[in-house]
Amino acid sequence: MTTYEAMLARRTIRRFTQQPIDPEILKKAVNVARLAPVGVNAQSLKFVVVTTPALVEGVFDLTKWGAHLKDGSGTPKKPDELPTAWIVIAHDTKIKENPMREDLGAAAENIIIYAQSEGISSCWLQNIKRDEIAAVLELPENLQILACIALGYAAMESREAPIPPSGETPYYWGADGVLEVPKRTLEDVMIER
Numbered sequence: 001m002t003t004y005e006a007m008l009a010r011r012t013i014r015r016f017t018q019q020p021i022d023p024e025i026l027k028k029a030v031n032v033a034r035l036a037p038v039g040v041n042a043q044s045l046k047f048v049v050v051t052t053p054a055l056v057e058g059v060f061d062l063t064k065w066g067a068h069l070k071d072g073s074g075t076p077k078k079p080d081e082l083p084t085a086w087i088v089i090a091h092d093t094k095i096k097e098n099p100m101r102e103d104l105g106a107a108a109e110n111i112i113i114y115a116q117s118e119g120i121s122s123c124w125l126q127n128i129k130r131d132e133i134a135a136v137l138e139l140p141e142n143l144q145i146l147a148c149i150a151l152g153y154a155a156m157e158s159r160e161a162p163i164p165p166s167g168e169t170p171y172y173w174g175a176d177g178v179l180e181v182p183k184r185t186l187e188d189v190m191i192e193r
């Protein structure tokens with residue numbers, strides 16, 4: 001799979017099988033996060049790899065999924081649909097006072113696209129209880145959680161859908177049980193001069 005193909009294939013996944021992820025893949029995901037572009041090369045981010053089942057569930061309990069699916073169908077059901085790993089991205093205040101959000105974005109996307117290239121799906125979550133997750137993971141005070149990346153093998157499908165005439169973009173379940181995610185077209189977003 002090329003990088004372009006991995007980027008095309010990636011959609012947020014909200015239900016996972018319980019097949020574990022090879023720890024070497026998780027290590028490589030952190031390695032590519034480490035090498036992502038960073039403002040002034042400060043490198044204040046740390047990456048907490050969580051695979052211990054009780055801790056995976058502990059983090060999950062402090063996250064909110066699928067805001068547009070009001071019936072709760074965007075939240076994995078315990079225990080069979082949980083992600084099998086988290087990479088929790090934290091900012092180290094010992095290195096720099098304030099995080100640069102762009103650094104988080106670059107690192108998170110590197111993790112997600114690399115995972116996709118290995119056939120592993122993800123959900124990037126920032127509707128999360130940061131302080132409580134830090135407590136569950138027993139992180140020191142200098143590590144401030146910014147985002148949680150859920151990882152696992154997909155137990156559902158999701159695909160790009162057209163934007164409806166209303167112009168609204170909430171995702172929804174299609175009649176065939178595939179999650180439809182409205183996306184603006186290339187023509188909508190690309191400006192050539």
Ligand SMILES: Cc1cc2nc3c(=O)[nH]c(=O)nc-3n(C[C@H](O)[C@H](O)[C@H](O)COP(=O)(O)O)c2cc1C
Binds near residue numbers: 066124125126
């Ligand atoms: C910064 C950011 C924060 C997000 N936070 C959440 C979240 O807290 N919970 C959730 O279920 N999805 C979250 N998502 C996933 C988005 O809902 C998802 O990317 C969006 O619906 C587009 O779908 P796609 O990723 O399949 O293209 C987040 C994505 C980003 C980039």
